[in-house]
Amino acid sequence: MDNMLKKLFNICLLIVLANTVTAQELNCTVKVMADGIQGQGQDKEVFRNMQQAITEFMNSRKWTDDQFAPQEKINCNILINVTQTLQGIQNGFSATFTIQSSRPVYNSSYMSQTLKHVDKELQFSYGQFAPLEFNDNRVAGNNVYVSNLPAVLAFYAYLMIGLDYESYSPKGGEIYFKKAQNIVNNAPEQGKTITGWKAAEGNHNRYWLADQILSPRFQAFRSVWYSMHREALDNMYKSPEESQKIILNSINTLSQLQKENPGAILLQFFFNAKSDEFASIIAQQPEANRALYISMIGQIDVPNAQKYNSLKK
Numbered sequence: 001m002d003n004m005l006k007k008l009f010n011i012c013l014l015i016v017l018a019n020t021v022t023a024q025e026l027n028c029t030v031k032v033m034a035d036g037i038q039g040q041g042q043d044k045e046v047f048r049n050m051q052q053a054i055t056e057f058m059n060s061r062k063w064t065d066d067q068f069a070p071q072e073k074i075n076c077n078i079l080i081n082v083t084q085t086l087q088g089i090q091n092g093f094s095a096t097f098t099i100q101s102s103r104p105v106y107n108s109s110y111m112s113q114t115l116k117h118v119d120k121e122l123q124f125s126y127g128q129f130a131p132l133e134f135n136d137n138r139v140a141g142n143n144v145y146v147s148n149l150p151a152v153l154a155f156y157a158y159l160m161i162g163l164d165y166e167s168y169s170p171k172g173g174e175i176y177f178k179k180a181q182n183i184v185n186n187a188p189e190q191g192k193t194i195t196g197w198k199a200a201e202g203n204h205n206r207y208w209l210a211d212q213i214l215s216p217r218f219q220a221f222r223s224v225w226y227s228m229h230r231e232a233l234d235n236m237y238k239s240p241e242e243s244q245k246i247i248l249n250s251i252n253t254l255s256q257l258q259k260e261n262p263g264a265i266l267l268q269f270f271f272n273a274k275s276d277e278f279a280s281i282i283a284q285q286p287e288a289n290r291a292l293y294i295s296m297i298g299q300i301d302v303p304n305a306q307k308y309n310s311l312k313k
Contacts, residue, residue: 025066025161027073028058034082037093046091046128047082054078057132057150063157064176074164075111076101078153086123086193089145095122097152101160103167106234114163116273117156121196121205124149136182144188152196155183155206162213166222167229174214181210204265212266220257221266224250228274247281251296258300271301279304283311 032051034042058078079098086092097119102111125145133141134150141147158180162173184207187197196205212218232246258267271278278301282293290311298305 024059024061025063025068025074026058026076026157028055028076028078030055030058030078030080032080032082036081036083037085042085043128046126049128050080050126053126053130053132054080054149054153057134057153058157061134061157063161074101074103074160076115076160080122086125086145089125089193091127092123092125092145095124096120097122097156099156099160101164103164103229105229105236107237110233112167112229112233112277113273114167115156115160117269119152119156119196119206121201122149122152123194124152136179139183139186140188144190144194148188148194151183151187152206155180155210158183159209159213163225166225169230170226171222172226177210177213181214184210203263204268208265209269212261212264217261218257218264218266220253221270224253225270233277244281244284247278248285248293251278251293251300254300255296267300268303271304275301275304275307279307279311282308 030051032047032054034044034047058076077098077100080095081098082093082095084094086094099115099117099119100113101115102113104110105112123145125143126149127146130146132150132153134147134154135141136154139147139151158176162176162180164173165176166173184197187206188194189197195201197207198205199207199211201207213222227246228250232243236243254267254270258264261267278297282290282297285293294308294311298308301308
């Protein structure tokens with residue numbers, strides 16, 4: 001009888017462990033570079049340890065209440081390029097933060113990029129072997145510099161998860177966008193030395209990303225996001241012409257958004273991830289039909305205008 005109970009206990013334990021392993025949502029590859037400050041007395045081991053700590057933070061933390069199977073995890077890449085030390089701050093650094101994520105397209109091997117963004121405003125403190133800790137209800141923690149790194153990581157984790165959910169269901173990312181905005185509203189502050197969280201610091205930072213993605217002014221953006229993925233890309237295998245039409249028609253919607261909200265970070269944020277897909281769809285149209293699309297999208301997505309103009313040939 002004891003053996004039976006022991007076996008039953010072990011089976012239950014394995015089930016619990018299996019659920020724990022498959023619970024996390026992210027599959028992030030992390031790289032920390034510090035070439036810019038090498039030779040300044042910095043221990044390389046600190047940055048290797050930082051890389052491992054960030055990897056564990058992103059991949060081991062439970063970000064949602066849902067269960068994710070291994071194949072359902074959101075693939076992402078993070079590059080942190082440490083550019084300088086912060087004077088007067090123990091173990092303080094300034095860095096650029098690059099993040100990229102993707103989601104699978106139904107019935108294909110294609111991975112559609114959902115996030116491609118560079119954040120140049122990351123200031124933080126990190127001590128070797130120190131765990132990264134984050135609490136949604138106490139974002140700033142006890143030390144604003146120590147708390148800022150996990151706050152930025154959590155902000156982009158929620159944004160990335162929200163975009164993924166929203167690509168499958170209308171308004172599916174709402175709760176995660178609000179969690180990202182909560183971080184903005186309670187972010188670590190230290191005068192002008194911690195930046196990226198405040199509206200007054202510029203119009204292309206984390207504050208405006210969270211603000212615009214939740215704003216009624218940008219409801220059309222979220223509709224485009226859903227239809228482009230779920231109604232177009234996921235149906236490309238069976239209805240390519242109709243799917244391409246949905247994506248091409250979205251250019252009109254995005255053009256109107258740009259006219260109503262010139263210089264909005266959310267639109268460039270969108271095209272950073274999606275410009276290649278738009279270019280690919282336009283390239284598949286008859287040459288005589290491309291000019292209008294190229295002209296319209298080139299006015300919305302100015303940084304990638306040359307990419308679109310090359311399709312005229």
